Amino acid sequence: MNTPLRITAFAAGLAAAFGLALGVGHATGSGPSPRPATAGHAGHGEESTAGATAAHLPGGLQVSERGYTLSVENPFVTAGSPTDLRFRILGTDGKPVTAYQQQHEKELHLIVAPRDLSTFQHLHPALSADGTWSAPTAVPAAGEYRVFADFTPAGATEGLTLGADLHAAGDLRPAPLPETGRTVTVDGYTVTLGGDLTPGRSGRLTLSVSKDGKPVTDLQPYLGAYGHLVALRAGDLAYLHVHPDTTAPGPEIGFTTTAPSTGSYRLFLDFKHQGTVRTAAFTVTADGTAAPAPTTEEPAGDHQH
DSSP states (O other), rough: OOOOOOOOOOSSSSSOOOOOOSSSSEOOOOOOOOOOOOOOTTTEEEEOOOTTTTTTTOSSOOOOEEEEEESSSHHHEEESOEEEEEEEEOTTTTTTOBBBBOOOBBBBEEEEEEOOOOEEEEEEEETTTTTTEEEEOOOOEEEEEEEEEEBBBBOOSSSSSEEEEEHHHHHHHHOOOOOOOEEEEEEEEEEESSOOOOOOOOOEEEEEEEEEEEEEEOOBTTBBBBEEEEETTTTTTTTTEEEOOOOOSSSSEHHHHHHHSEEEEEEEEEEEEEEEEEEEEEEEEETTTTTOOOEEEOOOOEEOO
């Protein structure tokens, strides 16, 4: 069951991470939805070619880029305890940025993932007048986490993704990457991964959603698209966030991207159906082999707004 995985249009800037814990994320929503976006992107700004050259690194690897800096107010938290994650984006003048362009219905997307990529949270923090962002959350286990901020400052022509470390105290129990095959189940939904992830070469990745053995053809837009995909590279958590290149509301959601290197990756697909956002997660290897494992029920990821 180790068929190669292909992914298209790999983007550099973080977008937010949204994709980065596994499993099933839950978020409710109501009201009319906008027409879904159809193009992949890196960060929520213009598409870039992360990993295409040594000079242009994948998103989320740096705490500071292009004069902007991600400053986390308190990078030390306690595992399992509710916390208000507060941070600022400092501009080229060293002052907090207070004006942003809205991208996919939000001015900033925040992703939180542990180094072992066992969980994933896609948050949408609130911005105060002084430039401080805040998001209520709780990290599930002790360990080292990465926080990704995906945003586009007002007046900028390209978005970017910055990353910073978050340290969670508690009973640390390191674990290897979760193993999955090409099919995972999430809250009764079956998601099947098709295509190959090949380093340095673009390709197409499709994720098909079904429930009770029947294809889901009425997916709902979430943040302006029928699906969101985040990929994190094991080892350094290089960040990729792309959006579908198809407009049909299921059952297949297609993406294009290029992996920046060989290695293991975690893919996190956010999709919305019947008012709830869920996250399906896969472990893949960029040398063309999917991690072998039977169908698994993934742990829940978090979606907060």
